[in-house]
Amino acid sequence: MKKTLVIVGLGLIGGSMALALKGFEDYEIVGVDVSQPTLRYASEHGVGDRVTEYAADVIPQADVVALALHPQGILDFLHTYKDQFKPGALVWDVCGVKSAILEGANCLPDTVDFIGCHPMAGTEFSGVEHAFAELFQGSHFLLIPRETSQPEHLALLERLAAYMGCKDVHRTTAQAHDALIAYTSQVMHIIAVAVCDDPTLFDCKGYEGSSFRGCTRVAALDVGLWTQLFSLNQPALLEVLDRLIGNLQSYREVLATGDRKALAEKLAFSAARKRQMDLPGPDLLE
Template sequence: MKNVAVIGLGLMGGSLALELKKSTWATIYGIDKNPEHLQKAVDLGIIFEKVDIEKVKEVDTVILAAPVNVIPELALQVLDRIGDDTLVFDVGSTKTMVCDAVRNHPKRKNFVALHPIAGTEFSGPEAAIYDLFKGKVNIICEQQLSESRILEKAVKLFELLKMRNVFMDSPVQHDKHIAYVSHLSHISSFMLGKTVLEIENDEKNIFDMAGSGFASTVRLAKSNPNTWTPILLQNKEYVLKSLEEYIKNLNQFKEVLTKNSEEEVYQIMQNTNRIKGVLAGIKNN
């Protein structure tokens, strides 16, 4: 890997650029529709040079780190321009639409649909950090449609970043599962923040009384709406299903609390405590 074009210079694209500069000494070129992001990425040393999309003809790796509503069309534009040996991958939180978009492209073999499950609540080039991906999981979808040598290049790249690669044949299954374990978490955090802001007219009370539990639960509500609005809309089918289940459980808890059923309140929380074992098992894998 010698020359890399990163399209989208926010948290994910910027952090990948930093890591690849450090670990491969690749020359990183930046593309972003926001001129302020481009300049900031240059100023911070995240990229070597600002370029336009025609630069992808000259690089060996292209990273699509734009919002998910932009990625499908962007992927087609990039695949139209690249050479036969170029790796192209996206890092979007939804996979079905981009996989559908590129499925019949003559250079589909150059594309790897993947999702590094990593991030923070911050955005923009300033949010880019080292070690964002270390110890995290990277999901690769439809690996059978990527040429073996191109796929191997992507796999080794994320192993270099100390990620664990997991393969899923179906992008639909990816989107279904990620709706529960990621997208619902963001909605829950946003709605908790919204509820508290609406109830607590005096914002000073929030800061005076908020403990670490509130702070950690509402952390994701600081995420960029420009990023998350298209994610939730693009994965609407499975997000709505996850919301229905979540709302059902909230209503159930409300009912047992209303009737002052100590045993049922306790039992719901006790049964849910097994999540500790589930998460511990995931962490140890």
């Protein structure tokens, strides 16, 4: 008899998971969403094995539940359905913040195993129409176990990540995750939108180079989602922003002195650190 893996939220990430996980072990992949256009598209394009708008009809029978909603949506869903999850079920999320989500998961009964996760993949687009099974190829899968996490569920998530195409699974803490994401993702989005606040933006249309396009690629973001992500990770993000402002001020100060040697030394220091990272070229990772 097949087991049931429910994915709640069929946007870019949830929809891509539903596509990538088809055929995974002995699980039927069931997609849940409240949007009729989303459900219609998912049904017509084989996003999962079947879809429904009624979470209450599938949650009590689900062996595994993946929450691919906005952060506040995840917190609300956990509170609403806390007594409807199947005893022994694994519940996990894909949210870009972890401390707030894991705290919210404390409302669940001891019979439900909640494990925080974050497949580090995405694009600048949103919605199920932009979902594709290869989204997670070569990405990192961050796993945030709790003291009560069941070994068999951790092993299941590692197999699931490998099946989706993730290149590795890295276990970490909620605090370390949030500090990492504040620097590698969230502050980069703030840089992108801040650059677009410059009053000369539209005067430059048609003259922007690839560095400008790369810097601002994610600026046309989902406002509701990123408002929640920034707000729920405020302490870590403020710390990163303060460091960035300090670094920018340092560049301004050396530029203002007119000391070319000092400027060259500072640029060389920063450039050497970038080369030491030895990162690949542009890709779909956030």
